[in-house]
Amino acid sequence: MQVYISVKNFGKISSARVNVSNFTVFVGNNNSGKTQLMELIYAVIKHVSALTPDIDIPRIKDVDAFRMGKEEIRYLNELVNEHLAEHIHEIIDETFNASVPIEEITVEFLDIDVEYEMYFLTDRTIEYLMSRNMIDQESLPRMIINNKQSYRALVLKNGSQMPEKNNFFNGFPINVAKGIEIGNVLGDIMGGDSPVSSNVLFLPASRMGLMLLYKHYFGNASQGADEMIRNKNQNSKGIPKPVLDFLSFLLKYSYTERIAKDNEELIEFIFNYLIDGTISEKGDATVYMPNDQKKEIPVFVASSMVNEVVPVVKALTDSDKIDFIFYDEVETSMHPLKQIEMVKLLNRLNNKGTRLLVSTHSDTMATKINNLLLLSQGDYDFERIKKTLEKNEIQIEKEDLLVSENIHVYQFVNEEQGKSVVEELEFRKAPCTGYDFSLFNDSMMNLFEEAKVAMGIEDED
Numbered sequence: 001m002q003v004y005i006s007v008k009n010f011g012k013i014s015s016a017r018v019n020v021s022n023f024t025v026f027v028g029n030n031n032s033g034k035t036q037l038m039e040l041i042y043a044v045i046k047h048v049s050a051l052t053p054d055i056d057i058p059r060i061k062d063v064d065a066f067r068m069g070k071e072e073i074r075y076l077n078e079l080v081n082e083h084l085a086e087h088i089h090e091i092i093d094e095t096f097n098a099s100v101p102i103e104e105i106t107v108e109f110l111d112i113d114v115e116y117e118m119y120f121l122t123d124r125t126i127e128y129l130m131s132r133n134m135i136d137q138e139s140l141p142r143m144i145i146n147n148k149q150s151y152r153a154l155v156l157k158n159g160s161q162m163p164e165k166n167n168f169f170n171g172f173p174i175n176v177a178k179g180i181e182i183g184n185v186l187g188d189i190m191g192g193d194s195p196v197s198s199n200v201l202f203l204p205a206s207r208m209g210l211m212l213l214y215k216h217y218f219g220n221a222s223q224g225a226d227e228m229i230r231n232k233n234q235n236s237k238g239i240p241k242p243v244l245d246f247l248s249f250l251l252k253y254s255y256t257e258r259i260a261k262d263n264e265e266l267i268e269f270i271f272n273y274l275i276d277g278t279i280s281e282k283g284d285a286t287v288y289m290p291n292d293q294k295k296e297i298p299v300f301v302a303s304s305m306v307n308e309v310v311p312v313v314k315a316l317t318d319s320d321k322i323d324f325i326f327y328d329e330v331e332t333s334m335h336p337l338k339q340i341e342m343v344k345l346l347n348r349l350n351n352k353g354t355r356l357l358v359s360t361h362s363d364t365m366a367t368k369i370n371n372l373l374l375l376s377q378g379d380y381d382f383e384r385i386k387k388t389l390e391k392n393e394i395q396i397e398k399e400d401l402l403v404s405e406n407i408h409v410y411q412f413v414n415e416e417q418g419k420s421v422v423e424e425l426e427f428r429k430a431p432c433t434g435y436d437f438s439l440f441n442d443s444m445m446n447l448f449e450e451a452k453v454a455m456g457i458e459d460e461d
Contacts, residue, residue, distance in 0.1 A: 001021070001073075001109060001110070001111055001112050001113055001114055001189065002019060002021045002108075002109075002110045002111045002406075003019070003020050003021045003107065003108070003109060003110075003189060003190065003191070004017055004018065004019050004020070004107070004108040004110065005017075005018050005020055005041050005044060005045075005105070005106075005107055005108075006018070006104075006105065006106045006107075006108070007037065007040065007102065007104065007105050008102075008103045008104040008105075009101065009102065009103035009104070010033075010036075010037070010040065010100070010101070010102040010103070010105070011033055011036050011037075011100050011101065011102070012031075012032070012033050012418055012419055012420050013033040013036075013037060013412075013419075013420055013421075013422060014415075014419050014420070014421050015421070015422070016037060016410070016422035017422075017424075018037070018041065018408070018410060018422070019406075019408040019424075020041060020045065020191065020355070020357060021355075021406055022350065022355055022356075022404055022406040022407065023346075023350045023355070023356045023402070023404065023406065023407040023408070024356065024357040024358070024407075024408050024409075024410070025357075025358055025359070025360070025366075025369060025407070025408070025409045025410070026038065026357070026358070026359035026360070026410050026412060027359070027360055027361070027366055027409065027410070027411050027412070027437060027439065027440075028361075028410075028411050028412025028413060028414075028420075028439060029412060029413065029414045029420075029439065030361070031414070032412035032413065032414050032420040033412060033420050033422075034328075034359045034412050035204075035205065035328055035329075035359065036096075036100070037422070038202075038242075038326055038328055038357060038359060039095060039096070039202070039240055039241075039242045040092075040095060040105070041326075041357065042200065042202050042242050042326050042357075043091055043094070043095040043241060043242065044084070044091065044105065044107070045190050045191055045192050045197070045200060045324070046192050046197040046200055047087075047091055048080055048083075048084075048107065048186065048190050048192070049183075049186060049187035049190045049191070049192025049193065049194050049195075049197045049200075050183070050187075050192070050194060050195045050196070050197065051080070051083065051183055051186060051194075052179045052180055052182065052183035052194075052195075053076060053079050053080075053179065053182055053183070053186065054179050055072065055075060055076065055079065055182065057072050057178070057182070058072075060117065060119075061128060062124075063119075063122075063124050063125045063127075063128040064119070064120040064122045064124065064125045064174050065117065065118065065119040065120065065125055065128070066117070066118050066178055067115065067116070067117050067118075068115065068116040068117075068118075068182070068185060069115045070112045070115075073109055073112050073114070073189070074109065074112070076109075076182070076185075076186060076189075077107065077108065077109045080107050080186070081106050081107060084105050084106065084107065085104075088102060088104075088105050089102075094241055095240060095241045095242070096240050096241070097239060097240065097241070107190075109189060114157055114158055114189075115157075115158060116155060116156065116157055116185050116188075117155070117156040118153055118154070118155045118156075118178065118181045118185075119153070119154040119155075119156075120151055120152075120153050120154075120168070120174055120177055120178075121151045121152045121153070121154060122151050122174075129154075149169065149170055150167050150168060150169050150170055151167070151168055151170065152164060152166070152167050152168075153165075153166050153167075153168070153177060153181050155181060155184065155185070157188065162184075162188065165184055165194075166180060166181070166184075183195065191324045191355050192324070198320040199320060199321055199322055199323050199324055200322075200324040200325075200326075201245075201246070201249060201311075201315050201322045201324070201325050201326065202242035202243070202245055202246055202326040202328075203246065203311050203312075203325065203326060203327045203328060204242065204243045204246055204328055205328045205329040205332060206243075207246075207307070207308050207310075207311055207332070208304050208307040208308055208332075208333070210243070210246060210247060210250070211250060211299075211300070211307060211310060211311070212300055212307075214247045214250045214251060215251070242326070246311075249311075249314075249318075250311070250314070253314050253318055254318060254319040255281045255317050255318070255319075256317060256318065256319040259316070259317055259318060259319065259321060260316065260317040263316040263317065263352075265348075266316055266345070266348055266349065266352065267313060267316055267317070269344070269345060269348060270309060270312065270313060270345065273341040273344070273345075274305075274309055274338055274341050274342065274345065275288070275305070275306045275309055276290060276291050276292075277289050277290040277291050277293075277306070279299065279306075279309075279310060279313045280296070282296070285298060285299075286298075286299040286310060286314075287299060288302040288306055290302075303333075304333040305333040305334055305335070305338060307333075308332050308333045308334070312325075312345075322354070323353060323354050323355065324354065324355040324356075325349070325354060325355070325356055325357075325358075326357045326358075327346075327356065327357070327358040327359070328358075328359050329359055329360065329361065330342060330346070330358045330359065330360050330365065331360050331361070331362040331364070331365050336362075336364040339362055339364045339365045339368070340364065340365075340368045342365065343365055343368040343369050343372060344372070344397075344399075344400040346358065346369075347372060347376075347399075347400055347401065347402045348399055348400065350402060350403075350404065351399065351402065351403045351404075363437065363440035363443070363444065366435070366437045366440055367437075367440075369409075369435075370434040370435050370437070371434075372396075372400060372401060372402060373402055373407065373427065373434060373435075374432060374434045375396075375401055376401040376402040376403075376405075377405060377427075377429065378432065382398055382401075407427075408424060409424065409425045409427075409435055410422050410423065410424050410425065411423050411424075411425055411437070411438070411439060413439070425437070
């Protein structure tokens with residue numbers, strides 16, 4: 001299923017329609033609205049994922065079970081847009097702590113290819129599931145806490161079980177429980193983890209400075225993290241909510257060995273190819289050990305590039321499993337060679353199931369994204385390609401190629417009268433050129449023409 005978020009006359013953006021289903025890339029001029037649109041999309045995903053719409057969905061037989069197919073998901077889409085039309089200015093105020101003009105925002109669920117089933121494990125539902133061999137005696141104890149006191153919800157997506165989230169006390173109305181699970185389905189579609197979307201992380205462009213100052217910002221160490229965050233949410237003025245959420249993430253971060261183990265290969269890639277060292281947690285401090293030294297140093301005295309990558313390592317080791325990352329100006333403080341490795345990391349993250357929305361001003365990153373996508377989608381003998389590239393000292397592994405073709409690239413172009421337009425770039429397979437990053441191409445041609453003049457080279461008439 002494809003999910004689009006569209007805006008009309010938002011800030012300086014005339015219009016935009018952005019696919020947020022899997023991997024989205026923003027490129028473009030400074031002051032063209034990329035960050036502001038990223039922040040709004042982030043806020044809308046979190047807001048919509050927290051909704052618990054009260055809709056009628058078909059009951060399965062005469063048990064406490066329900067089904068959501070295409071028709072119900074389309075109706076859910078309509079309700080979401082009605083809600084956004086009514087509440088968009090509240091969302092804007094909460095997100096930006098400022099009045100930002102907007103005419104319209106809508107969400108589209110297209111190419112619906114999923115069906116959800118939700119089973120509330122009351123006695124009659126359990127009997128129904130067992131009669132159809134959907135659960136067996138061996139798995140039954142794991143699915144029932146204490147059916148005299150509470151019942152669980154089993155939700156299937158295209159027949160596969162989704163992570164369990166809710167237990168309901170006996171006597172809790174099935175219809176109310178159904179609304180909560182519909183909210184979880186909506187969160188699954190949008191990418192948020194209902195109701196708080198702790199799985200969605202916004203990495204703002206000013207990451208290093210925020211990491212240095214976040215403890216001073218929250219201040220009162222005698223308060224618990226939740227209380228400090230609550231106070232700042234109530235009293236913060238002028239700080240966009242996505243940035244405040246990032247500060248809150250840093251404050252509440254909790255290293256979890258189980259999550260770190262699951263992301264071990266990604267973390268090792270970061271250590272070996274991006275920061276040339278290791279990052280670890282020592283009490284309340286984050287420390288860095290370069291490969292060529294045997295002494296740990298506080299991360300704030302390490303290079304700015306190391307500091308820029310620390311939040312990614314934290315996202316891969318936090319107790320809240322992060323699987324949707326908004327990454328603004330992803331190339332910040334990175335040498336072009338490290339930018340190339342960062343593109344490989346983004347592909348590996350996406351291959352492992354992390355949704356991404358990233359922005360970049362870097363022609364190096366844009367070109368590497370394009371090259372790896374051409375290799376990913378082309379009919380090539382990978383080992384032959386790898387050997388050819390190695391002759392030019394270019395390293396590539398199969399894991400660096402993007403598994404999904406569901407990637408969308410958008411170019412932001414400034415126009416007259418302070419407006420900008422957002423256009424989706426076409427990926428050209430024939431001829432096999434990929435994306436035409438016209439803004440980067442123009443700057444490279446300008447430098448080329450300037451160099452010719454500087455070297456005294458004149459074009460022939």
